[in-house]
Amino acid sequence: MAKVNQIRHFVDRNVERQLVREYLMKETERAGFGGLHFERAFDNTSICTKVTLQAERVGMVIGRRGKIINELQRRIRTDFNLENPKLQVEEIENPALNAQVMASKLASALERGWYFRRAGHSSVLNVIEAGAKGCLIIIAGKLTGSRHRTEKFLKGHIKFCGETALTHMEVGQSTAVVKLGTIGCTVAIMKPGTKLPHEVDIISRIDAGLGPYVAPAMAGTEGTEDIIEESLSEEEAATELESLEKLQEDQKAVTEESSDDDASEETESEAEPAEAEPAEAEPAEAEPAEAEPADEEATETESTDAEPSEEEAAEEAEEVAEEEPAEAESTDAEPSEEEEAVE
Numbered sequence: 001m002a003k004v005n006q007i008r009h010f011v012d013r014n015v016e017r018q019l020v021r022e023y024l025m026k027e028t029e030r031a032g033f034g035g036l037h038f039e040r041a042f043d044n045t046s047i048c049t050k051v052t053l054q055a056e057r058v059g060m061v062i063g064r065r066g067k068i069i070n071e072l073q074r075r076i077r078t079d080f081n082l083e084n085p086k087l088q089v090e091e092i093e094n095p096a097l098n099a100q101v102m103a104s105k106l107a108s109a110l111e112r113g114w115y116f117r118r119a120g121h122s123s124v125l126n127v128i129e130a131g132a133k134g135c136l137i138i139i140a141g142k143l144t145g146s147r148h149r150t151e152k153f154l155k156g157h158i159k160f161c162g163e164t165a166l167t168h169m170e171v172g173q174s175t176a177v178v179k180l181g182t183i184g185c186t187v188a189i190m191k192p193g194t195k196l197p198h199e200v201d202i203i204s205r206i207d208a209g210l211g212p213y214v215a216p217a218m219a220g221t222e223g224t225e226d227i228i229e230e231s232l233s234e235e236e237a238a239t240e241l242e243s244l245e246k247l248q249e250d251q252k253a254v255t256e257e258s259s260d261d262d263a264s265e266e267t268e269s270e271a272e273p274a275e276a277e278p279a280e281a282e283p284a285e286a287e288p289a290e291a292e293p294a295d296e297e298a299t300e301t302e303s304t305d306a307e308p309s310e311e312e313a314a315e316e317a318e319e320v321a322e323e324e325p326a327e328a329e330s331t332d333a334e335p336s337e338e339e340e341a342v343e
Contacts, residue, residue, distance in 0.1 A: 017038050019080060020082065023076075034055060041086075048083065048086050051086065096127055097127065097192065100187075106119055106123050134190040136186075138151070138185075140183065141176075159190065
């Protein structure tokens with residue numbers, strides 16, 4: 001009997017909380033109702049129920065000088081069976097990641113005459129662009145014809161059941177009343193940064209702050225020693241990395257120097273034949289200089305040919321001069337002979 005009464009107590013408490021949620025959602029619909037959290041806490045010496053209301057526009061919930069929020073707290077205390085309720089308001093940092101806010105906006109868009117596909121796709125894109133890992137929107141009711149149907153809009157990664165869905169999925173619901181009938185809007189959002197069960201991150205022991213790894217002892221023979229795997233500390237690992245980097249830099253410098261030397265040798269070897277070619281061409285230009293003495297010899301021979309002509313003239317003159325006395329002597333001799341003949 002006591003167990004039944006305890007179960008009944010929890011059921012009645014949750015029913016009462018759901019009624020409070022529906023009341024506050026209706027009263028703060030224009031302020032962007034985003035959710036409600038209940039928490040039992042201690043207020044000085046008494047136990048109270050802390051009610052935290054999430055809203056997109058906090059000012060519309062508080063009112064001037066706290067008039068609206070005080071009225072809501074008074075109604076909760078008198079109309080609902082909550083133990084010393086304390087109402088608080090929190091502002092939603094990113095409304096696009098709040099499922100209840102997006103469901104209310106989707107319902108208001110349908111009531112204003114938006115086509116259901118346009119409203120569904122735009123809502124999904126807004127949620128994904130805000131950073132959510134996945135989004136599912138379900139629109140059910142008389143959408144275009146006289147018959148009821150359901151349309152789903154899905155993007156990203158979604159979990160439908162299990163612990164992952166309970167802990168990482170946020171669901172919001174709202175209702176749109178249009179001329180054809182009532183349309184239900186459900187928005188499910190997977191929170192950003194959710195780590196799924198199949199996602200595993202592997203990190204090193206040093207990053208995890210663990211000590212060196214000690215291998216288990218070898219079994220099967222006596223006197224075997226424990227095999228301990230040596231692991232470097234962070235400082236030793238850093239020094240080794242620095243030494244490796246220095247070695248790599250030195251190797252790069254050596255290779256660059258050798259490549260520069262090879263390139264310079266190739267350029268010098270290519271330049272030497274190019275410089276030698278003009279040296280070989282110089283003798284070709286010098287050949288006319290060597291030919292000049294031949295011309296000089298020719299001129300000398302010509303001059304010598306001209307000079308002997310004058311000498312020959314002198315010699316001829318001398319010969320003529322010598323011949324003249326001989327002739328004179330011959331002429332002198334001839335009378336002598338005549339004279340001898342006469343005698």
